Amino acid sequence: MAVEAKGHNTAPEKADISRGIEQAHSHLPEANLGYVAAPMESVTQTARSLARELNIGVLGVRTDESVGIVEPARVAGAGEFSTGIEALRFQASTHQLTAGSFPVNHPKNFLGYALALAAGGDTADIYAENVIRDVASGRRGAILLNLVDPRSDGEYLTHLGAEVVRFAHQQSGSVSAALTRFSEWTGKRTRFTELAPRWAQLARSIAMQYEPTQLIVDVLEQTHAGNSRAVTLSELVTRACELNKPLAIEVFITTGERENALTPDGDLDETQLDNPAIYKSGAYFQFKAQLYHVGLLTSGGTDNGEQALSNEWQLEHAVSL
Template sequence: MGSAVSLSEPRVLAHAKHRLFPDIDGSNAYAVTDTQFATDEWLSDRPIDEELRSRLTPFNHVRVGSGYPDLVGVGALESDLLAVDRLGDDPPLVAVEAKGHTATAAADVERGVIQAYDRLHEANAAYVAAPVDAVSQSDRTLARELNVGVLGVHEDGGVAALEVPRVVGNRTSNEAAAIRFQATAQGVAEKSFGLNHPKNYLGYALALYHPADTRDVLTTHVVGAVDGAKRGASFLGLVDERPDRAVLTPLGEEVVRFAVNRYASVETALEAFDDWKRSRKRFITVAPQWGLLTRRVLWQYPATQLLVEELQTMFDDGIAAPSLVDLVEWLHVHHPTFTVELFIRGTGGVRERVLDADGELRRSELADGAVFHSPTVFQLKAMLYHAGVVAERGAEPHRLDPTTDSWALREPLHAR
């Protein structure tokens, strides 16, 4: 086998990931590697070094079809990777199966083609990635017949598209939908929320509509962290960030209409924000109507409804004040992929600690506040607190005790 043994499955997958998603930090792109690769060794004898693991991160265990692909991602692929440019306006959901050489056997490409084909029940495009010298003509013929793409990986890391698939319009499962969600402007990232009071995001929508300079207006009346307010407003779906400017979405326009209806002008509405600078009081208490508006805006954010529904179900089952650990464990049973993406950081080796090779949670690791996404456990929870949804505000991860951090609903419904 010679030096080709170096093209192990993890390394093949890393090269394929880079070929498919070279700008993973760009807009509308996100990909996760299966948790079986979040290990120190591959096949018990070949180490996965830190550099390789960092290229494969983040990790999650995402069910697509009847199994768990080695890689699941969403992104606008380069034209030479697909038989058609796109399907509709959304980038395709892609599943990848990787096959690599071992010390005793060559990559089983045919098996990879069959596995990738199974993913087409729910993915828009599926690929098998393998060392180029292992791909036979019969493998390519089978892949072509099954509409599976073939990525041939060279020893130097180059990747050739030997067969390109057609994009299909299959239904996306709830688990795979969590990955598609992460590729949108509302997907949870370390910088999705930088501010923990909802007034800053509502205020950005008003300042954007105001005829004067947005930055000056926001700094004068709301908050000096203009970029953070803009990013959070985009995250909540109040504004759409385009290459040349930000524009109000229909939801953002409703915030403006509310302000004009209540104050007669946006300028007068913004003057009211002066009174709330640096306020730590619950927003729905000091400004009830704005608090209710915040609640409606937060309800449009996809995670809010799921969180409230599951917290209510926990209450119905006798868990009135679940800790953060309780909540994450509960959610992971019913919505594993979404739970990991919403709560667990994807950087710094965190998911390697929290998830085992089968994607199950290691409960002991959840006691460390540092494993959690700050935008969820601090900023989002703080906004749910200000909107009157949960009883307690959020805490920064370094100050967080997940075993006592309460996620109780402020107004749970009692059984009738």
């Protein structure tokens, strides 16, 4: 069992429980159970939801130093499983590529976190002032896209994150000037390829190094080669499972619905594919929107699960024209 502890010297409610959940989740390949222990005041509904999504338990520490189980942990870690649904669930849960669903829906929000980290000063404050106020989601997205490396002694830019900073110097002259430009884009609905074409191209290159992006593009390229340009969400997931089932399940199917979405043998239950509850909104809304903004897809996502079922996925430009 792995336990991560989070606290705060002066304000217990400010303990970074989300980061603790992510760190506990990172230990699941070596442990059967993962917990985060944090002050009870810091345990928000959002944190509990993230913990459930990642199979992490939450221990709430009260002011009298007593401890209560707020969310129980679920077995999702190391061990030998069968080749059926248990094996598939294990492979998907340990892939760790889309932990907690994909956050926020604009590529500038992930690029901006790398810039805020490089700016010098309080990263969270700089990010909230210049990019968006949802610092935790921006940070998580930057980590997912391999722009930032979270270590026990702090956060560091990866080679890819450093390239974002170099690009900022080239485009704006300094990180500070680039962040000022980012702040001007906040709230704009204009497609990123039109708003900032060169930044969008950089974001596209970064997105293409992310395995879930590669999976989606591979499916859509095959679709295009087969004389069909667009697919629905259920068709996309079905074909993605044919290419890489554990990754497809991790990207698209919510943890809580995998029992319903999969047969005992680990195959997709086709009778469930028209049920919007089985799909991660982070995939059909935020992630799809990001792929639209960088110019890969022809349309963005929707936060309406029913509409997402008929919302088409199509490449803007396919190799097999």
